[in-house]
Amino acid sequence: MSAADAVSERVPLRLRLARRGIDGVTLLVAPSILFVLALFIYPFLYGLALSFAPKEGGWLANYEKFFSDPFFYDTIWKTLRLAVPVTVINVLLSIPIALRVRTMRHQRILTTILVLPITLGTVLVADGLLTYLGPRGWLNRLLLDSGLSASPVHLVHNYWGVLLALIVSIFPFTFLLTLSSLTGIDPSLEGAASTLGATPRARFWNILLPLLAPGLAINFCLSFVQAFSVFPSAVLLGDPAGTTRVISIAAYTAAFEQYDYPLASAIAIIMGLVQLVIVAAVLSSRGFFYRGSAVAAKG
Amino acid sequence: MSSVSRDFRRLRFDRVSRQFGSLAALREVSLEVARGEFIALLGPSGCGKTTALNCLAGLLPLTGGGIWLDDVRIDRLKPEVRGFGMVFQNYALFPHMSVRRNVGFGLKMQKRGRAEIAQKVEAALALVRLSDQGDKLPGQLSGGQQQRVAIARAIVIEPPLVLMDEPLSNLDAKLRLEMRAEIRRIHDQVGSTTVYVTHDQDEAVSLADRIVVMQGGTVRQVGPPDELYARPAHADVAEFMGYRNLLPARVLSSDAAGARISIGDAELTGTVIETLTSDAALAALRPDDLMPHADGPLAATVAAVEYRGRGFFGTAHTATGTELFFRSDAKVEPGEALRLGADPARVLIYAGPP
Numbered sequence: 001m002s003a004a005d006a007v008s009e010r011v012p013l014r015l016r017l018a019r020r021g022i023d024g025v026t027l028l029v030a031p032s033i034l035f036v037l038a039l040f041i042y043p044f045l046y047g048l049a050l051s052f053a054p055k056e057g058g059w060l061a062n063y064e065k066f067f068s069d070p071f072f073y074d075t076i077w078k079t080l081r082l083a084v085p086v087t088v089i090n091v092l093l094s095i096p097i098a099l100r101v102r103t104m105r106h107q108r109i110l111t112t113i114l115v116l117p118i119t120l121g122t123v124l125v126a127d128g129l130l131t132y133l134g135p136r137g138w139l140n141r142l143l144l145d146s147g148l149s150a151s152p153v154h155l156v157h158n159y160w161g162v163l164l165a166l167i168v169s170i171f172p173f174t175f176l177l178t179l180s181s182l183t184g185i186d187p188s189l190e191g192a193a194s195t196l197g198a199t200p201r202a203r204f205w206n207i208l209l210p211l212l213a214p215g216l217a218i219n220f221c222l223s224f225v226q227a228f229s230v231f232p233s234a235v236l237l238g239d240p241a242g243t244t245r246v247i248s249i250a251a252y253t254a255a256f257e258q259y260d261y262p263l264a265s266a267i268a269i270i271m272g273l274v275q276l277v278i279v280a281a282v283l284s285s286r287g288f289f290y291r292g293s294a295v296a297a298k299g
Numbered sequence: 300m301s302s303v304s305r306d307f308r309r310l311r312f313d314r315v316s317r318q319f320g321s322l323a324a325l326r327e328v329s330l331e332v333a334r335g336e337f338i339a340l341l342g343p344s345g346c347g348k349t350t351a352l353n354c355l356a357g358l359l360p361l362t363g364g365g366i367w368l369d370d371v372r373i374d375r376l377k378p379e380v381r382g383f384g385m386v387f388q389n390y391a392l393f394p395h396m397s398v399r400r401n402v403g404f405g406l407k408m409q410k411r412g413r414a415e416i417a418q419k420v421e422a423a424l425a426l427v428r429l430s431d432q433g434d435k436l437p438g439q440l441s442g443g444q445q446q447r448v449a450i451a452r453a454i455v456i457e458p459p460l461v462l463m464d465e466p467l468s469n470l471d472a473k474l475r476l477e478m479r480a481e482i483r484r485i486h487d488q489v490g491s492t493t494v495y496v497t498h499d500q501d502e503a504v505s506l507a508d509r510i511v512v513m514q515g516g517t518v519r520q521v522g523p524p525d526e527l528y529a530r531p532a533h534a535d536v537a538e539f540m541g542y543r544n545l546l547p548a549r550v551l552s553s554d555a556a557g558a559r560i561s562i563g564d565a566e567l568t569g570t571v572i573e574t575l576t577s578d579a580a581l582a583a584l585r586p587d588d589l590m591p592h593a594d595g596p597l598a599a600t601v602a603a604v605e606y607r608g609r610g611f612f613g614t615a616h617t618a619t620g621t622e623l624f625f626r627s628d629a630k631v632e633p634g635e636a637l638r639l640g641a642d643p644a645r646v647l648i649y650a651g652p653p
Contacts (some may be wrong), residue, residue, distance in 0.1 A: 192391035194378040196405035210395045290395030
């Protein structure tokens with residue numbers, strides 16, 4: 001026993017560290033740790049601390065203010081009312097399109113077209129939609145001239161404008177994630193199901209969807225977080241003082257119009273918590289799904 | 300659901316073609332399979348055997364010809380309507396379903412009753428000797444077990460045809476031999492008709508009632524294993540069936556009984572298989588049949604020797620540089636000079652390149 005202890009004491013520190021997976025290569029992680037500390041952890045902790053140091057009142061005053069004033073707490077509901085439908089619509093829409101695109105020959109062309117809105121940025125998309133959906137835009141002119149509608153349809157500066165803008169700008173992202181989950185599923189599984197008598201519908205419900213579900217849950221979370229932090233389209237295409245006064249607008253107003261940084265920080269923290277609750281709820285549902293590889297099992 | 304009858308008498312490929320762009324994977328393949336037969340499609344990779352199987356399963360549309368089950372044309376039916384059980388090369392087990400649910404999937408698609416499904420699944424698992432593994436996920440099984448699940452899943456629906464695409468290629472040598480026997484046992488026990496794709500001539504010879512040798516998208520020869528083994532109809536089939544010695548030869552004389560040929564400066568007697576059109580010929584010989592003989596016609600120097608338990612297998616070169624593969628029961632050493640000879644019945648003579 002004591003002999004063994006003596007031996008272990010003589011092992012150099014370098015070797016003992018290496019046994020635990022720490023060696024020279026570990027140093028390569030340092031820049032990214034510094035990066036995360038400086039640009040994420042520090043601002044986050046700073047904001048968190050700031051939110052508990054209100055301009056007036058006790059340390060919880062900012063949170064009390066937020067949850068006692070419907071002008072503030074309604075923004076949660078208004079944001080969810082946009083973000084949840086947008087995410088659900090995008091995820092559901094991405095499935096059939098990805099199913100079709102997967103079997104296409106010129107997949108890359110279509111993927112490029114669909115990805116374009118990401119590269120154009122939210123503001124350009126919002127501006128474009130403003131013109132397109134506006135009272136004198138193509139859509140309304142088409143509806144009026146063809147007699148389908150007697151008066152212009154109001155699609156900008158309200159809830160619907162923001163909803164549409166969010167769908168358009170987030171869809172490519174959702175679609176790409178769905179497509180990549182789908183292409184990870186071995187096509188021979190569908191072939192096997194079809195030889196066993198499964199119709200395309202049965203193959204979708206029994207094979208594709210269960211294998212796709214875990215990917216869709218992650219996809220939902222990532223797309224939801226984007227939609228939840230909507231700002232440019234809510235301002236440009238929405239009704240930022242009314243129905244689309246989303247939570248990020250509340251934080252913006254607090255910070256840059258009232259110069260109340262502690263309140264703005266508190267709102268940002270609440271925003272993060274709401275996202276966290278939704279994401280946690282969705283991810284915990286993944287426990288019901290198979291989570292292994294979607295490739296045909298092989299020994 | 301299934302509109303295809305299990306009680307067919309014969310399956311017929313009628314000039315089946317399949318093009319991939321400008322590449323012809325199958326060229327007017329015609330073939331007949333009787334009910335209950337075990338047929339092996341044998342050929343090197345790229346010969347079209349897997350394409351033929353996928354066309355039969357309905358996973359690939361044809362670009363020409365038709366596939367018939369008696370007088371019903373099936374090549375335009377969807378795979379789910381054909382209902383042929385297929386065992387994929389990678390098994391294609393559903394990774395999110397237990398073994399039991401994998402095996403029961405086909406029956407569930409046929410909307411059978413719960414009790415019937417449970418009972419048939421148990422019977423199928425017993426047949427492949429996996430009764431105690433029913434609740435595991437495929438990922439928790441070994442390769443051989445997964446392979447048996449794939450077989451159980453394919454046969455539990457009692458398909459008119461069982462299609463197998465190189466099911467043993469992912470297994471190790473010992474398991475491969477075991478599963479080979481298992482596959483034949485299941486075929487006999489279930490009384491199914493099996494079309495089996497393989498590139499392994501040993502596997503085809505030991506499993507099949509009849510072998511279909513394919514090359515370049517065409518059928519080169521169809522026959523029982525012993526016929527293909529002993530008398531391949533063409534030189535390329537012979538090469539594929541293990542005739543490693545394919546020696547360019549001149550025909551000196553030939554009659555009904557056989558031919559006299561010369562290889563370099565050696566003279567041999569052989570059996571003519573293919574009609575000779577000129578004096579150019581190819582002599583095909585298995586290494587097993589070319590053995591040292593005191594008065595053998597082929598003089599050669601041993602280049603390399605491998606011990607394979609049941610004998611020594613060697614490479615030797617003649618004075619004119621022809622490479623020979625031979626077998627010897629006695630030990631031979633590299634550098635040794637030998638005389639090699641063969642039984643005229645085992646020297647097969649094919650028409651040579653003009």
